[in-house]
Amino acid sequence: MREKGKRPFRKKEDGDRESPRSGDKRPAGRNTKPLGGKGKKRPAEAEEKKPPRLNQYIARAGVCSRREADELIASGKVKVNGRVVREMGMRVHRDDKVEYEGNVLRGETLRYVLLNKPKGFIVNVKDEKGRKTVMDLVKNACAERLYPVGRLERDTTGLLLFTNDGDLARQLTNPATKVKQIYHVYLDKPMLEADIETLMGGIELAGDKVKPDVVNYVQEVEDGTQLGAQFHSGRNTFVRGMFEHFGYKVEKLDRALYANLTKKDIPRGKWRFLKDKEIALLKVMVGKTKKKA
Structure with missing residues (x-):
């Protein structure tokens, strides 16, 4: 039964705007792009591309050029998963931890994409039976490889977050976070x-x-x-x-x-990048959970 004092659930159509809160200025995040996945397309083989080599990973992180990265690797100044690595051709996988001078490096820009999932799409990176997956809907969002956060059934619709930020994804799907x-x-x-x-x-x-x-x-x-x-x-x-x-x-x-995300301005089957403020709020939320633990 409805709890006294609680407002009834208000129906909202896909893409409906919400009434702005007083004083809530929402600057567009620097990653904001037009809805619908329009933009620069990746090569068809992007989903199957190999992980970057270590020197490329270091260069992408903004430390130096690839040639200079080779010198850093050869001199033993780079660690991968806690051990010194001198193999310049080593490939860095998603869960690898790369360090230079005690700092953990990010080999690619972190992306956060919010999809209003339509019915009939599998929440998986691939499907062995060849069925449509949610990756078909966000494949042109960015060059970085994205992963869905959590799951929705094939015929369940609505909000689904994608990111290449493995730490945040793990924290959001941890039951202790209580999203x-x-x-x-x-x-x-x-x-x-x-x-x-x-x-x-x-x-x-x-x-x-x-x-x-x-x-x-x-x-x-x-x-x-x-x-x-x-x-x-x-x-x-x-x-x-x-x-x-x-x-x-x-x-x-x-x-x-x-979490703090709604379907505002996202029609069914479309996506948008999260705003900087939204990303910050997500990180604050999971950060509070980590402190309690």
Whole structure:
């Protein structure tokens, strides 16, 4: 049942603008580009490109030229994963840690892309069965190779974050971070208030005790078939399972909010780069979690 004093979940269409908050100036991030993935295309083989060589990685990090990087490597001033490396042709993989003079180097620009995922796309880098993946939608976003943060089922729509920032991705998908998520749930029939009350008390699914933070009827839909459900953790499949547990069929599931991110100005199937302020807020959020741990 709706909690007293809580505003009902308000339905928002894809790409709807939100009312600006007083004093909230949102400067566009330097990575901002037009929606829709339009822009410079990568070569067709970009998804399969080999990891960069160590000298190239150092040069991309802005330390020096490739030729000068060869000299640094030969002189034993570069470490990879804690050990001195003198192989100039060594390839640096995504999870490798490269250090020069005690500083960890970034071999590429960190990118953060937010997609409003449409139905029918697998959340995977590749699919063995040749089905469409979300990578098809963001492949032209940037030259860097992106990875989806977390998962959504094939027919679940809504917000999905991509990045090549492995540290942030791991922290966001760590249950201890308790990332706030809001789903718009469409049911085949009205949900009884008694069932909502039971759900709010927690139920057992697949051997785990699960419960939403808040469940409210959508304000503009009076028949009780649409709800807003807020969670701080849990798999996408659990969201469906919570309602199916009571005999309701989830006809549509849409993630309307992820952490501090919304679908504002992102039509279905389109993407945009995160603004600098949004990236900073994400890092502050996961940073607070790390301190508590």
